[in-house]
Amino acid sequence: MEKIASKLTDSIYKNNPALTDLELKKIKFGLECFLSEISKILIYFTIFRIFSLTKYFLLALFPFMTLRAAAGGYHEKTYLKCLINSFILMFTIVLIGIKTGLPMYLKGIFILLSLAFIIIYAPVDHYNKPIISKDRRNNLKFTSIGIFILLVLIGIFLGGKLGNTILASVFIESATLPLGYYFNKRK
Template sequence: MIKIVVNRMDRYFQKEFALGEEDRQKLRYALEIILNDCSKLILLFLVFSLLDAPVNFLYCFLTLSLLRPFTGGLHFKTYTGCILFSGAFFYLSIFLADAIPLDFSGAVIFFLFSGLTMLSLAPIPAKTRPVHPPGKILKFKCFSMVIISFHFFMCFLTNKHPYFIHSIWVITLQSIQLFIGKGVLIYEKQNSNLEKNNGHAL
């Protein structure tokens, strides 16, 4: 369905503006990202509405939307895999926020863990995106630190407002996701090198 909409919009823009091939590919990529994200948001919102947690879902979604562009994370090849993982991620964020009380010492531990993770591992971009230059990577790390520092600080300044309680769990789980994402990259690189070595041996 999304590809059909993208194809129609692509034909429209091509007809109206006569885009070059490079601009056309960029437009198609942007349209696919926007439509995929919008459709996932709507579907997940409906699911969490049925679970009587639409506001908590929006809290978690907002925090992740602010943070993920600068940190990256796990990426899935299929739409189904992506939405299932996203649903599990948000459900776990909501469950932990409701099930485990967050005190000051726990928040400090989460902040230190998340900060060190962002500084050492972020960003982990999708394979379809170009490798960022060192200067841009540094900016992403700095933006990530500003975002997580703001949320942890505001959590106690606002006397643990529900949004900031959920955001801390989202940030912590996102940090864990970066560890998993880095492990996946290392595993894939090792497999790729092994296949090349085997190919040379043959």
């Protein structure tokens, strides 16, 4: 992904040589992230489609990505580790959603733990893109809480396997926050 992003960034620079080094680094980082995410989603989509679990995969993916966009979370250091661990997370979410009849008390525990993780840790930034502004940090925290509330309400309203998948997605993403907080720091 880094090589592809570098080539694309070089092409962008050739068409716009007025870009600064910082702007080029931001463009390259953004392209790396975009290409990594798109390629992972396509691979996962293909795998879940083979097993006729596309609907549950999408129901796991969208809440996960929506909350993660504001709250952040744990990041692996390499693309391959990220690909494998993200697949394990998505598979776990889908499995919880379709194979377990989450009792109400367990849903309550998922919701309370998720909220606690968000309040305590969100937003968890990436070492390549730290959140410096206190206002931005506060806005992301409140946005994370708002997204959390919306997703939980949707999960409860839908109920059954669909609702369980959404609630599992919210819980698993929230559980990446303390991991990211403690392990994403570059030494």
